[in-house]
Amino acid sequence: MARLSLHDLAWAPSPGQSLLEGIELVVGEGEFVGLIGPNGSGKTSLLRCAYRFHRPQQGRVELEGANLWRQSPRWSAQRIAVVLQEFPQDFGLSVAEVVAMGRMPHKGLLDGDSEEDQRLVDEALARVGLVERRIQPFENLSGGEKQRVLLARALVQQPQVLILDEPTNHLDPRYQLDLLRQLRSLGLGVLASFHDLNLAAAFCDRLHVLDGGRLVASGTPAEVLTEALLLQVFGTEALVDLHPVAGHPRITWITR
Numbered sequence: 001m002a003r004l005s006l007h008d009l010a011w012a013p014s015p016g017q018s019l020l021e022g023i024e025l026v027v028g029e030g031e032f033v034g035l036i037g038p039n040g041s042g043k044t045s046l047l048r049c050a051y052r053f054h055r056p057q058q059g060r061v062e063l064e065g066a067n068l069w070r071q072s073p074r075w076s077a078q079r080i081a082v083v084l085q086e087f088p089q090d091f092g093l094s095v096a097e098v099v100a101m102g103r104m105p106h107k108g109l110l111d112g113d114s115e116e117d118q119r120l121v122d123e124a125l126a127r128v129g130l131v132e133r134r135i136q137p138f139e140n141l142s143g144g145e146k147q148r149v150l151l152a153r154a155l156v157q158q159p160q161v162l163i164l165d166e167p168t169n170h171l172d173p174r175y176q177l178d179l180l181r182q183l184r185s186l187g188l189g190v191l192a193s194f195h196d197l198n199l200a201a202a203f204c205d206r207l208h209v210l211d212g213g214r215l216v217a218s219g220t221p222a223e224v225l226t227e228a229l230l231l232q233v234f235g236t237e238a239l240v241d242l243h244p245v246a247g248h249p250r251i252t253w254i255t256r
């Protein structure tokens with residue numbers, strides 16, 4: 001039932017402008033959906049609409065059939081967790097304290113951390129391989145470690161849908177693959193933007209391609225990632241064949 005959908009959605013930074021137009025997108029239960037497109041095509045803006053940050057000027061965002069903007073921010077936060085590109089500037093907070101912030105939507109204003117909260121925090125930190133760093137200051141971690149802490153924070157929120165904006169950007173290849181395998185194994189609905197099209201091809205059930213604020217292609221990676229589309233949208237020649245081991249499309253940019 002945890003189904004996130006965007007219907008005929010339009011959004012722009014200010015009235016009279018247009019950025020996103022006519023967006024139709026569904027994240028089914030347990031489905032891993034990727035969003036790709038050039039810089040400035042509107043990926044971050046679309047994700048912000050999907051997690052109830054930007055209010056659409058037209059159309060609607062629904063979760064479990066309920067219009068997000070007819071529900072409270074807390075209702076959304078109990079069901080949708082977000083991992084953003086920016087790191088919080090929470091100077092002085094420990095790793096465990098940053099992760100514990102993810103419990104907030106499920107608690108009253110004055111509730112302290114319960115044993116159950118602590119257990120969830122440790123479990124999430126173990127999942128991202130950082131449980132031994134729990135008392136260190138968050139600000140001292142590397143970019144990749146911070147990214148994994150933010151995933152742990154999203155996990156303790158116990159969401160039904162996870163939204164991630166370029167989640168692999170700060171990570172080396174091993175942690176890129178670890179993170180994406182973990183995301184897949186969670187069985188949650190995932191909507192994530194990607195710069196690396198080969199990672200998107202390897203992990204996503206379906207892909208949506210944004211160009212100039214419009215979805216220009218949607219389908220499985222094999223349906224979407226054609227040489228013609230890559231030339232049209234990214235303006236770059238590519239060779240597309242099949243990954244020799246995994247069998248998904250493999251993109252080789254032609255650099256000569």
Ligand SMILES: Nc1ncnc2c1ncn2[C@@H]1O[C@H](COP(=O)(O)OP(=O)(O)O)[C@@H](O)[C@H]1O
Pocket residue numbers: 013019037038039040041042043044045046
């Ligand atoms: N709040 C905003 N105010 C003004 N311009 C914005 C705002 N948000 C996004 N934009 C503009 O919209 C375009 C798309 O941005 P963005 O959604 O960040 O694209 P992407 O994530 O694909 O790079 C960019 O040209 C960006 O400058």
Ligand SMILES: [Mg+2]
Pocket residue numbers: 043044045165
């Ligand atoms: Mg972006």
